[in-house]
Amino acid sequence: MKFTCSQQTLTKALNTVSKAVTSRTTLPILKGILMKASSDGTLTLSASDLDLSIEKKMDVNVEEEGEIVVLSKLFSDIIRKLPNEDILIEEKENNTALIKTSYSEFTIVGLEADEFPNINDIEDDFxxxxxxxxxxxxxxxxxxxxxxxxxxxxxxxxxxxxxxxxxxxxxxxxxxxxxxxxxxxxxxxxxxxxxxxxxxxxxxxxxxxxxxxxxxxxxxxxxxxxxxxxxxxxxxxxxxxxxxxxxDIIPTVNQTKVIIDRPALLESIERASLLAKEGKNNLIKLIIKNNLLTITSRSEEGNVIEELIMEKTGEDLEIGFNSKYVMDVLKAVDDEKLLMEFNTSTTPCLVKPIEGDQFEYLILPVRISSNY
Amino acid sequence: MKFTCSQQTLTKALNTVSKAVTSRTTLPILKGILMKASSDGTLTLSASDLDLSIEKKMDVNVEEEGEIVVLSKLFSDIIRKLPNEDILIEEKENNTALIKTSYSEFTIVGLEADEFPNINDIEDDFxxxxxxxxxxxxxxxxxxxxxxxxxxxxxxxxxxxxxxxxxxxxxxxxxxxxxxxxxxxxxxxxxxxxxxxxxxxxxxxxxxxxxxxxxxxxxxxxxxxxxxxxxxxxxxxxxxxxxxxxxDIIPTVNQTKVIIDRPALLESIERASLLAKEGKNNLIKLIIKNNLLTITSRSEEGNVIEELIMEKTGEDLEIGFNSKYVMDVLKAVDDEKLLMEFNTSTTPCLVKPIEGDQFEYLILPVRISSNY
Known part of the structure; x- marks a missing residue:
């Protein structure tokens, strides 16, 4: 195997393919990247951890076809640090690879290409x-x-x-x-x-x-x-x-519906979380009353009260949450306004867009003691 | 104590002062920041780990003078996450502090201001x-x-x-x-x-x-x-x-002097280090011969040869280094060209600017076995 290829192209491809390389494998071959140069001028890089396999093709200047497996981390580190010029890569005796530019010459030990898993072994009924x-x-x-x-x-x-x-x-x-x-x-x-x-x-x-x-x-x-x-x-x-x-687990009837400003709610909960360290469940309490949403939290270090204006229909309610689960949802969407629906303080809360059904989140509440 | 202050000003000051707060202290008071509001409208923030103390003054709107110590991390996290508006900070009973903006209200537990070390206890003969x-x-x-x-x-x-x-x-x-x-x-x-x-x-x-x-x-x-x-x-x-x-330890007579291109040498050594893992001393070998500097290194994973053109006066030489120590020097200066001076393969190398004496580095070599 012998080919030349630009440093930049190869670096970018290695960056993609190496995402399938795991360092925690017990199979040494899975630490490698398979490089296959074909006579039609295609270089194919492959890596696999058996659950995820990635294959990337690129056009290079192939002088001699063949294949070799190199250690992913070492090879990627070398290629990344070489200057942006053409790199010659050549298979040498004893399963080694030569990597050569104008002023640098690496010889690295490879792995047996035969041992590399056949990632293209796929059934037909796709x-x-x-x-x-x-x-x-x-x-x-x-x-x-x-x-x-x-x-x-x-x-x-x-x-x-x-x-x-x-x-x-x-x-x-x-x-x-x-x-x-x-x-x-x-x-x-x-x-x-x-x-x-x-x-x-x-x-x-x-x-x-x-x-x-x-x-x-x-x-x-x-x-x-x-x-x-x-x-x-x-x-x-x-x-x-x-x-x-x-x-089956999405509730269909909800007593209390509120429309809130997502960025403002996220910021309030982020602040309230700073004191939500009672135990390990990041407990915050939401008090829905009239048109005011109050978020409270406390720990040995102090307590916090956050207030937000909202639109509400239905009953007033007090409900506790693990703040992380609410923040995760508020960070996953981009909508300015969100609809939150509640039944009781012990049933899940639903989070939806104001219009449409592009997403729906269900968050289980945390029971709050009466003296909280 | 009672004052108002802009969120941005206070965040910036806390960022500076908290650099003196250590989390590893056994003295709880050293996890705190002392805030002192004076009737002349100055707020002084202080923190100390006894080795390093930092004090920062700023103009704020003081309504009531006084002082309080708050937990550095909690207080900084709260202030950083508040919106960019004026914040009211007020000392309350039982050594607690109230932090208040339009929609947020924190009450946090403070520490005894009397226990805070007197960092301004300084002798006169300065x-x-x-x-x-x-x-x-x-x-x-x-x-x-x-x-x-x-x-x-x-x-x-x-x-x-x-x-x-x-x-x-x-x-x-x-x-x-x-x-x-x-x-x-x-x-x-x-x-x-x-x-x-x-x-x-x-x-x-x-x-x-x-x-x-x-x-x-x-x-x-x-x-x-x-x-x-x-x-x-x-x-x-x-x-x-x-x-x-x-x-006393800077050598004065040096047999071999070379002028090298600093960025090119740094890149070459960075690449050579990728294979310099024999033992733990990141061993690279410099071969100074005629006008060519060759850097070599090897490990079980392979070997590398890097070449650089240089200007040389004096004897040819082969010398080994821990690559980290050479790279540290090459990263610490900005000069395009550097002068390196050597005596033998067992005596320190000197690194200097081409002209002047603004810096001088001495790096001990690593003995290289004859079969390396």
């Missing part, structure tokens, strides 16, 4: 949907934070993607809150897949870095999803199992 | 020198990194400031390298003080943030130094003991 990239990124941002981060919790570390003929729903929950994002779009498919929220966040970064602004194409079978963005192919192992029937 | 602020900052930057970071090493955690009638020298060393910065200036003093390098770096930050561009005035007695920057007074406990007689 269904395909096409997403406006901005909408896809937005739906990930609106939902993925609500998934469980506890790997022992099974399927709820994932985000459900529910593809229906007239739209797509994305849903994540962790037992304390739930996020639902909806987008209308015509599909010929009717399927459900669950993708790890952690991987979806990586996907979000990769498609954000792509310079191509066209749609994001997603193909999926029973076990894998393949996402195409620019010259990058992202292969994801889907999570197996039945996702929670989320529609 | 000598004074005046520094161009940019020069002072530059001399700190050029030297402080070379001081020892091992608190058990005594005086060498400090930077020597040697005030002589025709100039000031600053010197730091840690047993592996030494940094000397010199500046010509007329002084009426002839004294030596040693200041903790860690504290000097804090001082550098504080005077960099000051908007006033006038000179930095330094007053010092046998035990303390007081630095004035804008409305900030920085009081430093000096280190006690005799500093190493540094002039």
């Amino acid at each position: 269904a395909t949907i096409s997403f406006d990239t901005e909408i896809f990124k937005n739906m990930i941002r609106k939902t993925s934070f609500a998934a469980s981060i506890d790997e022992s919790k099974g399927i709820i570390v994932g985000v459900l993607m529910e593809i229906e003929p007239d739209g797509v729903n994305m849903v994540a929950l962790d037992g304390f809150r739930m996020a639902v994002a909806r987008e209308e779009m015509k599909n010929t498919e009717n399927r459900k897949i669950v993708v790890s929220a952690k991987i979806l966040n990586e996907v979000n970064k990769i498609i954000s870095e792509a310079e191509d602004e066209s749609d994001t194409k997603i193909m999926f079978s029973g076990k894998k999803a393949v996402i195409f963005a620019e010259n990058t192919k992202i292969i994801i192992r889907l999570l197996e199992g039945e996702f929670i029937k989320y529609k | 000598a004074t020198i005046s520094f161009d602020t940019e020069i002072f900052k530059n001399m700190i930057r050029k030297t402080s990194f070379a001081a020892s970071i091992d608190e058990s090493k005594g005086i060498i955690v400090g930077v020597l400031m040697e005030i002589e009638p025709d100039g000031v020298n600053m010197v730091a060393l840690d047993g592996f390298r030494m940094a000397v910065a010199r500046e010509e200036m007329k002084n009426t003093e002839n004294r030596k003080i040693v200041v903790s390098a860690k504290i000097l770096n804090e001082v550098n930050k504080i005077i960099s943030e000051a908007e006033d561009e006038s000179d930095t005035k330094i007053m010092f007695s046998g035990k303390k130094a007081v630095i004035f920057a804008e409305n900030t007074k920085i009081i430093i406990r000096l280190l006690e003991g005799e500093f190493i007689k540094y002039k």
Whole structure:
């Protein structure tokens, strides 16, 4: 294998592909990046942690075809620090790679290319949907934070993607809150897949870095999803199992409805949280009375009272929350105004847009003692 | 105590003063900031970890004089997150402080103001020198990194400031390298003080943030130094003991002299360091031969050869270094070209400017085995 390639192009590609390299693997080959130079002038870089695989193609000047696996971190560090000129990369004896520019010459030890997993081993029965990239990124941002981060919790570390003929729903929950994002779009498919929220966040970064602004194409079978963005192919192992029937837990009747200013509420809760350290549940109390929303909190270090004007219909109410769960929701959306719906102080609160149903959040309250 | 003050002014002042607050103290009062409102409309904020004390004055609207100590982190977090409007701060019963804006009201527990250390307890026999602020900052930057970071090493955690009638020298060393910065200036003093390098770096930050561009005035007695920057007074406990007689260890005769391009050398060594992980001493080898400087390094992961054109007078030489110590020097100065002087492969290397004597660095070599 022998090719030359611009330092900048290679750095950018390595930055993308290395997102699939995990440092915590017990399989040494997974610390590597597979470089394959083909006689048609294409260099293909691949990396995989078995759950997430990334493949990126680029045009280079191939003098000799072949393939080699190099250590991802070392190779990326070297390429990043080389001057912005053409770099010669050549396979040498004993599985080593030569990296050469005008004044620098590295010889690094490689890994066995044969041991690299075949990431393109994909079944045939793929269904395909096409997403406006901005909408896809937005739906990930609106939902993925609500998934469980506890790997022992099974399927709820994932985000459900529910593809229906007239739209797509994305849903994540962790037992304390739930996020639902909806987008209308015509599909010929009717399927459900669950993708790890952690991987979806990586996907979000990769498609954000792509310079191509066209749609994001997603193909999926029973076990894998393949996402195409620019010259990058992202292969994801889907999570197996039945996702929670989320529609059943959304309350339909709500006694108290308030319309609040999102940025102002976020700032007030951020301040109130500074004293919300009683125990570990960041407890804040919302007092909904007439047209005033009062947020209180206290700890050994003091107490705070925040006030906000709001529009209210229905009953007055006092309800406690873990401030983190409310702030997460308020940060995930961009709307100036939001609708919050409540039933009692022990039933979940719903957060929605003023109009439409593009998202819906459900937050469980925290019981507050009567002397709080 | 009762005053109002703009949120922005108070945030900026807290940012400065809190640099003297340590979280690792066993004395609870040192986690506090003393606020003193005087009837002349001055608010004085003070903080201290006993080694470093900072006092900042500002004009506020004082309604009632008095003083109170508040927890630095909590108080700063609250003030920072309040909207940019006027804040009312008032002492309430049981040593609590009320913090109030239009829609927010905090009551926080304070500490006993009587317990706060008297940071202005300073002897009378002060000598004074005046520094161009940019020069002072530059001399700190050029030297402080070379001081020892091992608190058990005594005086060498400090930077020597040697005030002589025709100039000031600053010197730091840690047993592996030494940094000397010199500046010509007329002084009426002839004294030596040693200041903790860690504290000097804090001082550098504080005077960099000051908007006033006038000179930095330094007053010092046998035990303390007081630095004035804008409305900030920085009081430093000096280190006690005799500093190493540094002039004795600078070699005067050097066989080999080379002039190199600093940015190019820095980049080459940064790249070579990627493979300089044999043991823990980041070993790189410099081969000085004719007009070519070759830098090599190796580890189990591979090897690297970097080449640089240089100007040389004197003997050819091979010498090993801990790459970190060379890079630290190359990053501390801005000169395009530098002079490096060597005697043998086991004696220190000197790094100087091409002209003048504004700085001088001494770096100990690492012995290289013959088969390296």
